Amino acid sequence: MRKLVELKYELDKCVKCGTCRSVCPTFRVLGRETACARGKLTLIDAYSSGAIGLSDAYLKHLKECTLCGACRDTCPKGVDTVAIYNAARVDAVQKLGAPVAASLVFKNLLESSKVMDAALKIATRLQGLIFKDATAESGLLSRFSLPVIGKGRLLPPLAREFFLETSEARGLPAPAKTGKAKVAFYAGCGVNYLMPDVGKASIEILKKAGADVFVPSAQVCCGMPAFASGDAAMARQMALKNLEVFEAFDCDYITTSCATCGHGLKHMFADVLSDNPELSSRIEAFSAKVIDINALLVNVLKYRSGGKETGGKLVTYHDPCHLNRAQNVRNEPRELLKSNKNIAFKEMAFPCSCCGLGGGLSLTNYDLSIEITERKIESIRASGADIVATACPGCMVQLRDGLHKYGVNARVAHVVELI
């Protein structure tokens, strides 16, 4: 990946027009120049030239960012802000020899799926003891068995059985010889540890759509959380491991129902592994196969919903930044939803505004993160929808938390659960 010093030309492209102030979710909340891209780029430039050091203030402003990419999208000069932020985070972690954000947490938990499994298993067993029941906190959400910890924050419980251990996943160790499109399914941590149902629904739909789907069991975390917290070395290891795991199979597509993992697999892997030219053709072949599940279903498998019952009246859709902006997938999830004759669809205002979770922000600055969510929740409330569909487990966690916190009675579901 490009180092901070190599991005000087990119920094110089910024003409200080201020257009990025109109879209930045952290700037909306904080209302200070230091929060928007123009300010951040100024600080990163000053840091690169030695005008300021790795000060607390510098690190704080670096972290006040969801890496949503809205600034990059709107910048008339096409400044690749996100590449600069990532490089600055990596640089800081390297210089400090310590985490900018929560990289230590990831180091311990995500290094290999085994360590993480073991840690989480223990946590699962303890869960009943340490998490309170949501219903005790709020009758509103009695439909959800979600626990509440600290600050009234709603966190999803760990699954009783992780997705990769379910019979649905384990029963599909390798592609069958059916002659149909061979699709390898990448679960990702959100689906594996928190939302196995999303994984199961994905497998079911892919089968229905005529794919020969299978789930490589040795897959590990995609490394995006580590990468966002500046730990490129960790992300690199994970990328390499996943590359090996998936290369062992002959498949036409690698798909995932997590927007962030999809973006990681498709783009971040190439970025963190770019230091090794020998890998470039392998990475290229790998990335070319990665496709988000919505895009795969619509554009390749031509799937249309058979008319599933959703149990709700009105559905709206939230665009995950890592799908909409990072992978250019906007219409496909909407098309899928609209193909279900039992769904009445309504667009919310600002469907593309960030939910607030990204960039490690919900870990490093929960208050800011959930305040960003507020605007989203207001849009949902105004839309009148009782089901919010989206296509990223990360967004799902944040939206559930936000709906609970701001008292809106709507259910969050993944697109694949509604079609």
Place this chain on the structure above:
Amino acid sequence: MLSEIVKRELKRIVGEANASFAKEDLLCYSYDATNSPYLPDAVVFPSGAEEISLILKMANSEGFPVIPRGAGTGFSGGSLPVEGGVVVSTERMRKIIEIDTENLTALVEPGVVTWELQTEVEKLGLFYPPDPTSLKFSTIGGNIAECAGGPRAVKYGVTRDYVLGLEAVLPTGEIITTGVRTAKGVVGYDLTRLLVGSEGTLGIVTKAHLKLLPKPETTKTLLALFPDIKDAAKAVSAIIRAKVVPSTLEFIDSACIKVVEEHAKMDFSGAGAVLLIEADGSAESVEKEASTIEKICMESRASSVRAATGKYEVKDLWKARRAISPSLLKIRPDKINEDVVVPRASIPDLIAGIEDISKRHNLLIACFGHAGDGNIHVNVMYDKKNPVEAASAEDAVVEAFRLTLRLKGTISGEHGVGTTKSRFIEMELGPAVIDAMKRIKATLDPKGILNPGKIFPKANGPQKAGFAGAGK
């Protein structure tokens, strides 16, 4: 440099969290869209007039500059702390206090972003017309201080025409209320108008009472392509002559078209110039006006005129139009961006004259802008690193100013003088006028603490921000 006592006092006035002296913060309040930074000594985020009053009083007694700042999107260096001092940001003052649907007025704080006000009033069927291209990120306070205008000015006028009254803090710290709440009012001098466009040098606006209009029933957007730029310019004059008043009449030349085609992936099939025209009002009158405009364009040798269909196309067209200015730097590394205005009938002469200047200096000059009111943004494209080009670019600009003044125009329609144009105001204004302005300034700001180094040419002051660079 501020003394420790001043720093402590500033913190006491605005609160610990709302005053900063940290380099990180100062860096982020050192620039505006001219992209030529000057580091302030402090940045403060006051909550309203009382705090600002205390700061200004202290500035007078302690002798430090105070620089008002909105979003820092100015094109003339108005919010740059050229002599250091305390930047007063209005970022915390972003409340829409009241929208009065009976009297069609709004009362807002200066840090409100123009687009946010527009969105709110439009929900109530009302309309705040001033629409600088930066409307999604510039503030009402900045708009007032620069008297910002935009495409709709041709029909609806500029910010000045919508300011009924102000609450402002004078440089010496007195809080005043100007203007009236009525449609008329002639008691005393019109201080509201004096403050509007004063570039933050005569007072800090802390509240603005704005005029609203009923929202026009409908709008129609037309796109006219012209093979020859001169015909497009003539069509503008012909439309005005025909007594049709479109709500916007934007002009885009071929260099800008190219950028738009690339940035927004739009196809204008090699046109030499494009006019983007809107008519608004009742459905009936809009149709009538649109067909008159279409006829005039075709008579002026347009190759095609068509209506933009659907909300998305219109949105895309405007997005593309708004992106022109910053995107221009994709074709050449640097540009000097000026916003000259000529009487509308003289637009063809201006365009022809600019083409001539461009040829003579062998420099690409990209033109676009609010042709409907005679305001054309002239962008001289060059490479700063090439000294010969840089010198002729400056010459080209001065020639463009001379041309403008010959055509009885003005050298800045919207962006203001600030630091970038101060050395040129003598070209336009006579010595007696400049002297009168200086006396007004000296009376209201005897110590010269409010936004010093702006508007008036300095004998030997800092002139780093030579030209408007970032461009609009």
